[in-house]
Amino acid sequence: MAEASRILQTSLIPNFHPFHKTHISQLRPAVTSFRRSPSTNIHCSSVSTTDQNTKTTPTQNAIPWGCDIDSLENASALQKWLSRSGLPDQKMTIERVEVGERGLVALKNIRKGEKLLFVPPSLVISADSEWSCVEAGEVMKKNSVPDWPLLATYLISEASLLESSRWSNYISALPRQPYSLLYWTREELDRYLEASRIRERAIERVTNVIGTYKDLRLRIFSKHPDLFPEQVFNLETFRWSFGILFSRLVRLPSMDDKFALVPWADMLNHSCEVETFLDYDKSSQGVVFTTDRPYQPGEQVFISYGKKSNGELLLSYGFVPKEGTNPSDSVELSLSLSKSDKCYKQKLEALRKHGLQASQCYPVRITGWPLELMAYAYLAVSPPSMSSQFAEMAAAASNKSGIKKDLRYPEIEEEALQFILDGCEFSISKYNKFLQQSGSLDLDVTSPKQLNRRLFLKQLAVDLCTSERRILFRSQYILRRRLRDIRSGELRALKIFNALMAILSDMSHVKGCNVTNSIE
Numbered sequence: 001m002a003e004a005s006r007i008l009q010t011s012l013i014p015n016f017h018p019f020h021k022t023h024i025s026q027l028r029p030a031v032t033s034f035r036r037s038p039s040t041n042i043h044c045s046s047v048s049t050t051d052q053n054t055k056t057t058p059t060q061n062a063i064p065w066g067c068d069i070d071s072l073e074n075a076s077a078l079q080k081w082l083s084r085s086g087l088p089d090q091k092m093t094i095e096r097v098e099v100g101e102r103g104l105v106a107l108k109n110i111r112k113g114e115k116l117l118f119v120p121p122s123l124v125i126s127a128d129s130e131w132s133c134v135e136a137g138e139v140m141k142k143n144s145v146p147d148w149p150l151l152a153t154y155l156i157s158e159a160s161l162l163e164s165s166r167w168s169n170y171i172s173a174l175p176r177q178p179y180s181l182l183y184w185t186r187e188e189l190d191r192y193l194e195a196s197r198i199r200e201r202a203i204e205r206v207t208n209v210i211g212t213y214k215d216l217r218l219r220i221f222s223k224h225p226d227l228f229p230e231q232v233f234n235l236e237t238f239r240w241s242f243g244i245l246f247s248r249l250v251r252l253p254s255m256d257d258k259f260a261l262v263p264w265a266d267m268l269n270h271s272c273e274v275e276t277f278l279d280y281d282k283s284s285q286g287v288v289f290t291t292d293r294p295y296q297p298g299e300q301v302f303i304s305y306g307k308k309s310n311g312e313l314l315l316s317y318g319f320v321p322k323e324g325t326n327p328s329d330s331v332e333l334s335l336s337l338s339k340s341d342k343c344y345k346q347k348l349e350a351l352r353k354h355g356l357q358a359s360q361c362y363p364v365r366i367t368g369w370p371l372e373l374m375a376y377a378y379l380a381v382s383p384p385s386m387s388s389q390f391a392e393m394a395a396a397a398s399n400k401s402g403i404k405k406d407l408r409y410p411e412i413e414e415e416a417l418q419f420i421l422d423g424c425e426f427s428i429s430k431y432n433k434f435l436q437q438s439g440s441l442d443l444d445v446t447s448p449k450q451l452n453r454r455l456f457l458k459q460l461a462v463d464l465c466t467s468e469r470r471i472l473f474r475s476q477y478i479l480r481r482r483l484r485d486i487r488s489g490e491l492r493a494l495k496i497f498n499a500l501m502a503i504l505s506d507m508s509h510v511k512g513c514n515v516t517n518s519i520e
């Protein structure tokens, strides 16, 4: 899943908008993990988040293909089929693992810098793959459907053909219900992720999946009901196929950035320590990745799904790395212009010129915040007398390159830092509220199955919120310290100034006296 991850960090754009790039690499054990007990069998009943017309019914929820997320039976059938179909002998095998339930484990000693996998292009699913139902493929291509919706439809089409599809062994080993926020209900997102910006990202993603499905239905499926019957091509099957794409699709740089599902390679789990990624290797003519560390027999082999925050990993893959283990972790801090600002309109206009809004989100990391955020803060606090600088502040607050970002306005530095601190503290208070309440959130659940699911989702949310709050705590500490320094510096300067003034006034008093005296 090297590259699969690249795509996942982007949001799905309806109406066939193309997806952006992402990155994938690889890794090793020890780092990540959410404690998912294999015995905790969670069956999520998914419901559409926003769209009433396309709300799913319970009967639609059961996807008649795929397997339980930890099924080794189907995985070993996949392994046998791949070997028969041209996958060379492997130094890894699929096993049940601590991190990620199923994963690839070293069978032999593996050296650092060794190439692994060698999945031939004939075993890779991409937009160019042949459709078992040739007519359906032709219709999709005639309509120039972009890669993501095309692949989502392809997967459903092949899955519905069961054994008649050449991919049946692959599809049988895919999770029946991928872990992903796509499977959280709106109520669950609101309940557990209220404090985190990931909630909005998840809602947006679900909305986009629904939009994409409706678009396909309107433009294509409704015109060819024989090829795309609604019993098969419906919102629930699209939720599944997009869930699979979000958690497994990769981009292969050496294959013209082709998006692909790479059977076998997509059994590799993620760890945050590795930076190499899957790619097509021209010399061996297969999809490979190069290890960046040695592995011993029995050790799980990892890749990286890209430099993603914990929230992004939860969004696409349904897990949260252990607190403090993800160097790419960040939290979205939301800041807004004050409506009571005398220059609100002027500032908003300046922001809009650069594609920004009155409220903006910026990623804050444990190591600090971006220059863009500081520029936005300057703009938000700047007085009317600085209106001639609004344009440069707004430009620097945007993510456009080639613009000077490291602006400094010492005269409003303190206000700007206080503004960011207020934003952090407001956000922290939301996390505090959720984390304090989280113990009592599930008391009303009576069904044990539902309780399992709820506890599981809640634990993910608690892990995410704890890691996001930790970053904010750090920022709060840094901001308070800087403000204290500024203020104590100012105080010192003020004291010196006052002392000087006192001396001067004494002197003039003495002089005055002298003058008076002399006049006298």
Ligand SMILES: C[S@@+](CC[C@H](N)C(=O)[O-])C[C@H]1O[C@@H](n2cnc3c(N)ncnc32)[C@H](O)[C@@H]1O
Pocket (backbone or CB within 6 Å): 001, 032, 033, 034, 069, 070, 099, 100, 101, 102, 103, 174, 175, 178, 179, 247, 248, 266, 267, 268, 269, 270, 271, 316, 317, 318, 319, 320
């Ligand atoms: C590309 S698949 C990897 C293979 C997957 N474990 C399987 O058995 O099908 C990605 C999925 O694996 C799981 N996963 C990967 N890395 C993980 C990690 N570090 N911790 C927990 N789950 C992980 C998540 O369920 C994720 O959606």
